[in-house]
Amino acid sequence: MDRSLVTAAVLFGLLLAMPFLLPLIGSAYLSGLIIKAMLLAIAAISLDLLIGHGGMISLGHAAFVGVGAYATAIALENGVDDIFLLLLITLAVTGLTALVSGGLALRTSGLYFLMITLAFGQMIYFTLTSLAAYGGDDGLTLWSLATVFGSNVLQSGNGLYYLVLGTLFATWWGVYRISRSRFGRVLRAARDNPERAEVMGYPVVRFRLIAYLIAAMIAGVSGLLLVQHAEFVSPALATWQRSGDLIVVIVLGGLATRNGAILGAFFIVIVEEVLGSFIHEWRLIYGPLLVLMVLFAKGGISHLLTPKGAKGYAS
Amino acid sequence: MSTTLFLILCLNGLQYGMLLFLIAAGLTLVFGVMGFINLAHGVQYMVGAYLAFAYVQLTGSFMLAVILSLVTALILGLLLEYFIFRHLYNRDHLDQVLATFGIIIFLNELAKVIFGPATLSIAPPEFLSGSIQLTETLRYPIYRFVTIIAGLVVALGLYLTISFTRIGMLIRAGATSAEMVSALGVNIQRLFMIVFGVGAMLAGFAGVIAAPIFAIEPGMGDNILIVAFVVIITGGIGSIGGAFFAALLVGLIDTLGRSLATEILSTIFNPSFANQIGPALASMLIYILMAAILVFRPKGLLPAKGVS
Incomplete structure (x- = not known):
């Protein structure tokens, strides 16, 4: 049996059981941390579809988390609080933003694409900071959150936890299915050799744009959940450093692997906590660690968990 | 809007453009070569x-x-x-x-x-x-x-x-x-x-x-780095001349936009609306410029010769 599937089963099993285990340890703090890691994982999985499968290195992905979060927050401020309606709004707004920015950015590829997504991400960031009516630079604290059929079960505690976990599972499963489909194969073919894919009759740009849209919309959903969890939005969600963090997560986890993004997300959150608890200036260690990792260790964590020679479905 | 203020803004824009050029020049060379x-x-x-x-x-x-x-x-x-x-x-x-x-x-x-x-x-x-x-x-x-x-x-x-x-x-x-x-x-x-x-x-x-x-x-370098990217995309990657003109253009547009966008908008729309979207539009201007260049001249204003 596929070992990555076993890893996934153990992972989701643990996450499923966590709300029953945590009270035994007695730590509400830990559950907040796990939600944080899961939210990071959702955005990272979507970015892996872009980078790992599509070969489109975007440095502006966090902007879509910001757009999703702000779409949700602004709708909430204006009295919309049904979660399905909020989801619809978030998907529409992030999808539309991605359609415009992706349509332009995908006129190019490679490093141009990287710089253009970076620039558009920054543009979105500045646009969010200039929303004076919704907090501007300082961000916005929300006094009402999403409800489901008028009930507030999804606003805190286990309801919120399982909402995030459910979304993580759906994203993990959905992106896996997409990557195994004909669509995913074309995407990888275009990653490895765009000319060949084009000559074989696949409209490469259209495939890439669809992947870009899907990835952006998933990132938007993680923004929605982030609002629900933090009860706060700020433009800081959309900074390009956040996009860089997402890339770190998926590369650490292993590109285009089944569980890479989730493992990477948990790894990063744990490293941050552990390093941060030793010294306040943990970034002084984290930065060089990244450089060393790039120079000397490649393949990511999920490769450590798979036996040598057995490759993921990357190639 | 007095001519004096306009002149000062232009000079500030030039000066910002020069700064951008100094950053973009190294970036575009390393990138191009x-x-x-x-x-x-x-x-x-x-x-x-x-x-x-x-x-x-x-x-x-x-x-x-x-x-x-x-x-x-x-x-x-x-x-x-x-x-x-x-x-x-x-x-x-x-x-x-x-x-x-x-x-x-x-x-x-x-x-x-x-x-x-x-x-x-x-x-x-x-x-x-x-x-x-x-x-x-x-x-x-x-x-x-x-x-x-x-x-x-x-x-x-x-x-x-x-x-x-x-x-x-x-x-x-x-x-x-x-x-x-x-x-x-x-x-x-x-x-x-x-x-x-x-x-x-x-x-x-x-x-x-x-x-x-x-x-x-x-962190002061993080934001200006992205503007420098906008400059080299606008000017054409690997091109020093392109970086120079694009840097001046971006510097001027950004500086003038930030000071004038609200004012110009308020001549068309009502003032409160202009006050709301003016700053947002001003910060978007250089990216809109970049997008426009991408659509009409994907290789930049003055592309370097021979760079594919």
Whole structure:
């Protein structure tokens, strides 16, 4: 049996059981941390579809988390609080933003694409900071959150936890299915050799744009959940450093692997906590660690968990 | 809107453009010649500013600080090249992004640890601290003039070097085909090192001359790096001339936009609406410019010859 599937089963099993285990340890703090890691994982999985499968290195992905979060927050401020309606709004707004920015950015590829997504991400960031009516630079604290059929079960505690976990599972499963489909194969073919894919009759740009849209919309959903969890939005969600963090997560986890993004997300959150608890200036260690990792260790964590020679479905 | 204010804004825009050019020049050269994406270029600008601050504290002389900062920035650039970047030229872009991202995180934090998170500033040197009378109603700080001139001098120097010297010829050839140049017996490793060192020094120089104008703070290079990307995309990757014109264009549009967008909008829409979207639109202008260039001239305004 596929070992990555076993890893996934153990992972989701643990996450499923966590709300029953945590009270035994007695730590509400830990559950907040796990939600944080899961939210990071959702955005990272979507970015892996872009980078790992599509070969489109975007440095502006966090902007879509910001757009999703702000779409949700602004709708909430204006009295919309049904979660399905909020989801619809978030998907529409992030999808539309991605359609415009992706349509332009995908006129190019490679490093141009990287710089253009970076620039558009920054543009979105500045646009969010200039929303004076919704907090501007300082961000916005929300006094009402999403409800489901008028009930507030999804606003805190286990309801919120399982909402995030459910979304993580759906994203993990959905992106896996997409990557195994004909669509995913074309995407990888275009990653490895765009000319060949084009000559074989696949409209490469259209495939890439669809992947870009899907990835952006998933990132938007993680923004929605982030609002629900933090009860706060700020433009800081959309900074390009956040996009860089997402890339770190998926590369650490292993590109285009089944569980890479989730493992990477948990790894990063744990490293941050552990390093941060030793010294306040943990970034002084984290930065060089990244450089060393790039120079000397490649393949990511999920490769450590798979036996040598057995490759993921990357190639 | 008075003509005086407009003139001042134009001069400020020019000056910002020159700063952008100094940063974008190194970025576009490294990019064009080595195909290397150096996100840490912005942080080298920050390092320049902090070096200037430290050397001014140490020596008390601005001019001495400028020279010492440039030398230190060059050495730092060469060290980074030797220990890290050299090993990344042949790696894929993702590795380059990650490694340079790690350097940014480290240097930003290091600046915070050494100099504290608060913003710092230094005074412009005594003999450049006055302002001159341009017209009857217009006075402009000498220091800002000098930065414009410094930018022009560097631009001219780069243009002459790249067009008429042997090393410039090699740089142009390297941008077209580094392998070919290497096969012809040129030490391409050394060429890369020189280009990288000069790029780092230019970014450091931009930081030094920005230090008396802008606030010195950790992370100050991160945002300007992205504007520099906008500049090199607009100008055409690998093209010094393109970077020069695009930098001026971006500098002017950004400066004028921030001051005038709201005013112009309020002549069309009602004032409260203009006040709301004016600032947002102003901060978007340069990106809209970039998008427009991408649509109509995907290779940039003045694309470098031979770069595919």
